[in-house]
Amino acid sequence: xxxxxxRGSTPAxxxxxxxxxxxxxxxxxxxxxxxxxxxxxxGDRDAFGDLYRTHLPAISRLVRFRLGTEDEDAVxxxxxxxxxxxxxxxxxxxxxxxxxxxxxxxxAIDLLRKRGRDEPRxxxxxxxxxxxxxxxxxxxxAIDHLPTEQRQVIELKYLVGMTNEEVAAxxxxxxxxxxxxxxxxxxxxADVLEERA
Amino acid sequence: MNQLDRDLGAWAREELSREQxxxxxxxxxxxxxxxxxxxxxxxxxxxxxxxxxxxAALLARIDAPAPVVPRRxxxxxxxxxxxxxxxxxxxxxxxxxxRDSHDGSPGVSPSTTAPxxxxxxxxxxxxxxxxxPTARTAPPSGSDRPSGSGPSARGGTxxxxxxxxxxxxxxxxxxxxxxxxxxxxxxxxxxxxNDHGSGNNGPEGSPPPESHGR
Numbered sequence: 001x002x003x004x005x006x007r008g009s010t011p012a013x014x015x016x017x018x019x020x021x022x023x024x025x026x027x028x029x030x031x032x033x034x035x036x037x038x039x040x041x042x043g044d045r046d047a048f049g050d051l052y053r054t055h056l057p058a059i060s061r062l063v064r065f066r067l068g069t070e071d072e073d074a075v076x077x078x079x080x081x082x083x084x085x086x087x088x089x090x091x092x093x094x095x096x097x098x099x100x101x102x103x104x105x106x107x108a109i110d111l112l113r114k115r116g117r118d119e120p121r122x123x124x125x126x127x128x129x130x131x132x133x134x135x136x137x138x139x140x141x142a143i144d145h146l147p148t149e150q151r152q153v154i155e156l157k158y159l160v161g162m163t164n165e166e167v168a169a170x171x172x173x174x175x176x177x178x179x180x181x182x183x184x185x186x187x188x189x190a191d192v193l194e195e196r197a
Numbered sequence: 198m199n200q201l202d203r204d205l206g207a208w209a210r211e212e213l214s215r216e217q218x219x220x221x222x223x224x225x226x227x228x229x230x231x232x233x234x235x236x237x238x239x240x241x242x243x244x245x246x247x248x249x250x251x252x253a254a255l256l257a258r259i260d261a262p263a264p265v266v267p268r269r270x271x272x273x274x275x276x277x278x279x280x281x282x283x284x285x286x287x288x289x290x291x292x293x294x295x296r297d298s299h300d301g302s303p304g305v306s307p308s309t310t311a312p313x314x315x316x317x318x319x320x321x322x323x324x325x326x327x328x329x330p331t332a333r334t335a336p337p338s339g340s341d342r343p344s345g346s347g348p349s350a351r352g353g354t355x356x357x358x359x360x361x362x363x364x365x366x367x368x369x370x371x372x373x374x375x376x377x378x379x380x381x382x383x384x385x386x387x388x389x390x391n392d393h394g395s396g397n398n399g400p401e402g403s404p405p406p407e408s409h410g411r
Contacts, residue, residue: 045256052252057245064243072246076255083259132242139239158236179206183229189236190228 037096041086048086052079055097058160059104065159066108068137074111078104097160098170142192150185153178201225209233 033054039047056075063074081103089099143151149171156162156170157178164175164182171178201222207213208230218226 045259049252052255053248056248056251060245061240061243065240070244070246072251072254075246076251076258079255080258083255132239135235135239136243139236154236158240180202183202183205186229186232186236190232193232194228 033096034091037086037089037091040083041089048079048083051096055100058097059100061159062101062104062155063108065136065140065143065155066105067111068133068140071111074107077107081107094170095162095166097162098156098166101156101160101170138193138196139189142189142196145192146185146188150181150188153181154185154189157182205229 033051036047036050040051056079059078060075063078064070067074078100082100085103143154146154152171153167156167157164162170164178167178168175204213204218204221205226208215208218215230218230
């Protein structure tokens, strides 16, 4: 159920993680985003600019968590790859944010490789970093210990801000299963954090 | 999905208060709620870059030409090309060698190669001596084709034969010193020398071999 295909609809609320498990999609918003994606595929930069503004917070959070540091170039790289890859994008009902999520993960992996970090899981927060960064590094280290599906659920829900329905569509499962995975992932995270404390 | 999962979902949907959740499930729910709160707070604390500045920077990158990565030719294709070229070269060399050995073999004796046909000239003349391009249409071996008798594609008109179709542009002419019985004369293969029907490779005025169509 790994997220590998990413198709468009809009996360209802990207700036604040949605945990309601109901969805909360606005049909109008989803259609609006689909229209933006189609226009962007035709080369409309303004439409892509709207998509950029909508998804920038989620991608920024994701990149920040994956890299551990703020990196605007990495965020820009995600959207640049998205722009260049729009031609191959097909709308099959999977949220567009999930497609961006996949690109962001690859960009982060590429950057970590470039930095020589082959295995960032066991990294501990550096001393002297700002509290937010320390917390992000702690949580990221714990998230990286999760099984792939649980990690994806956590990232899609808390960082990208997708609803259970959107996560379910992205992962090819049911919202109920996503809900269960979420709490199991949180339980596993709690255990890892307790071990590391 | 167990009762804890359901209640956690209800709490996330704000259908169940935190106090109710913790009252029912105690520490098990408390640990999950604590992690949930940490994740939510950390995600909210991440600063988002300025949208307009970021968009302007992205537009600049979009407008910049994409880096051109030279495509390397696939190695198998290159190998096949080299192999084909080598085969062509080797084939050409082998073909040229076979032609040379066929045309210029010094040990070939007209007596063994030419049919003993009365009135027919020796066919040991080589293709190199063919006067015109039409001679190339002749059979590979001239030994089985009488020249100077009957219609011939070879140029020239022989003194002792039926005039050939002179399309070759070349042609010899009977000269006073030629053997009058040499039916090969005037078939266009003689050129300026008198080969006495012994082919074109023999020395000037060399006597014809015994088997030469007399």
